[in-house]
Amino acid sequence: MPEPLTPALDRLRPLLLDTEGLVRAVASGHRRSEHPDPARAELRPVELRSGRQLQVTATDGRIPVTRNYAPQEAGAAVDALLGQPFGNWHVETRDQVVQLRVTKRGEAQVHTSQQSVEAVDAGHDKAKNHLIDPADPLFRVLGADGAKRRQVDAFLRQLAPIARKVKPEGRPLRVVDLGCGNAYLTMAAHRYLSAEIDPDVQTLGVDIRPEMAERNARVAAEAGLEGLRFKAASIEEAAVDPEFTGVDIVLALHACDTATDDSLALAVRWRAKGVLAAPCCHNDVQRQLQAADGIPFAGLTRHAILRERFADVLTDSIRADLLRLLGYRVEVVEFIDSKHTPRNALIRAVHTGTAPTARRVAEYTEMVASWQVKPALADRLAPEVEAVLA
Numbered sequence: 386m387p388e389p390l391t392p393a394l395d396r397l398r399p400l401l402l403d404t405e406g407l408v409r410a411v412a413s414g415h416r417r418s419e420h421p422d423p424a425r426a427e428l429r430p431v432e433l434r435s436g437r438q439l440q441v442t443a444t445d446g447r448i449p450v451t452r453n454y455a456p457q458e459a460g461a462a463v464d465a466l467l468g469q470p471f472g473n474w475h476v477e478t479r480d481q482v483v484q485l486r487v488t489k490r491g492e493a494q495v496h497t498s499q500q501s502v503e504a505v506d507a508g509h510d511k512a513k514n515h516l517i518d519p520a521d522p523l524f525r526v527l528g529a530d531g532a533k534r535r536q537v538d539a540f541l542r543q544l545a546p547i548a549r550k551v552k553p554e555g556r557p558l559r560v561v562d563l564g565c566g567n568a569y570l571t572m573a574a575h576r577y578l579s580a581e582i583d584p585d586v587q588t589l590g591v592d593i594r595p596e597m598a599e600r601n602a603r604v605a606a607e608a609g610l611e612g613l614r615f616k617a618a619s620i621e622e623a624a625v626d627p628e629f630t631g632v633d634i635v636l637a638l639h640a641c642d643t644a645t646d647d648s649l650a651l652a653v654r655w656r657a658k659g660v661l662a663a664p665c666c667h668n669d670v671q672r673q674l675q676a677a678d679g680i681p682f683a684g685l686t687r688h689a690i691l692r693e694r695f696a697d698v699l700t701d702s703i704r705a706d707l708l709r710l711l712g713y714r715v716e717v718v719e720f721i722d723s724k725h726t727p728r729n730a731l732i733r734a735v736h737t738g739t740a741p742t743a744r745r746v747a748e749y750t751e752m753v754a755s756w757q758v759k760p761a762l763a764d765r766l767a768p769e770v771e772a773v774l775a
């Protein structure tokens with residue numbers, strides 16, 4: 386339940402000043418239309434020759450500045466930080482984790498969870514490597530284990546630079562996740578974006594299964610996520626739904642087979658500036674390769690397992706090329722270590738509007754002609770692709 390902000394912040398003060406009990410604290414994000422100075426601050430106790438002091442590392446987003454405060458100075462330093470319009474305070478002590486988030490209405494949403502000293506010692510050194518703190522209540526609500534947390538981190542590291550690049554001026558960032566499933570990546574993205582990029586970010590998770598929308602909305606409310614909604618709809622329905630206007634980032638993570646193509650086509654039609662797609666199975670191109678006659682290097686596609694692997698590579702190469710032809714700067718990168726999943730490629734694209742060179746056009750036409758494939762994405766975007774190839 387939201388509560389008045391000032392008394393909630395006052396309760397953090399003794400925790401931050403208790404250098405025996407404090408493990409670390411992070412102040413980050415910003416409140417609606419306000420900008421804290423510094424942009425982020427991390428507090429931790431340090432053992433110096435002169436005794437325990439409170440260390441504050443403040444950053445303006447680029448260069449961190451670290452300063453140690455003796456007990457008699459620490460109160461003023463903490464008061465100054467509590468007075469700044471941060472959107473989030475994460476305070477970890479040896480026996481509890483307090484997460485304070487400022488809502489759009491300027492109230493405090495506080496989650497407190499107990500933790501053991503052993504857990505603190507085990508997690509402490511690793512915590513700074515995570516984009517969402519492992520102690521965040523979101524993970525508890527999602528029941529996410531270590532592997533899922535690592536996947537979340539890997540995904541957020543890919544999303545963060547794109548979100549920074551495409552964040553619009555004067556209106557909230559809008560993100561749509563097509564085929565969101567149980568939405569743990571959608572929720573993690575929303576948590577991260579609202580804390581670090583735009584407190585007003587609006588995220589919409591779409592899945593064809595109605596039970597997912599209901600379940601995801603309940604879980605998101607439990608995790609205290611505002612500005613995140615879920616819709617039971619197919620990607621095809623989303624294509625004609627006026628609700629989906631002004632979408633800045635499209636996510637399509639492990640959407641089955643040509644659902645990835647449907648999602649990429651929508652991203653192009655919506656003129657989304659950022660796209661992150663982690664493709665899943667590639668049955669469509671596999672079938673076409675099997676049926677093709679007289680394609681080059683037939684040995685590449687003769688055996689089912691090799692055909693499957695080659696179809697993965699060919700499909701994603703074609704998708705990347707098509708997005709390039711349509712004015713996106715595209716990278717295909719490893720999403721998560723291949724020991725966790727073989728479906729580990731991520732197509733990252735940012736719209737730049739750059740027209741393709743003749744060489745790029747020729748590369749694409751030669752590739753689809755040689756392998757005798759009709760790519761689903763080219764089919765979905767036929768008018769746009771024909772205009773570029775003409």
Ligand SMILES: C[S@@+](CC[C@H](N)C(=O)[O-])C[C@H]1O[C@@H](n2cnc3c(N)ncnc32)[C@H](O)[C@@H]1O
Nearest residue numbers: 564565566592593594618619620638639640644
């Ligand atoms: C493999 S799951 C991936 C879920 C999630 N994105 C993730 O990465 O964990 C694929 C999801 O896409 C949904 N889906 C498949 N085809 C769809 C379509 N045409 N429209 C909307 N959702 C679809 C399925 O219901 C399923 O939840």
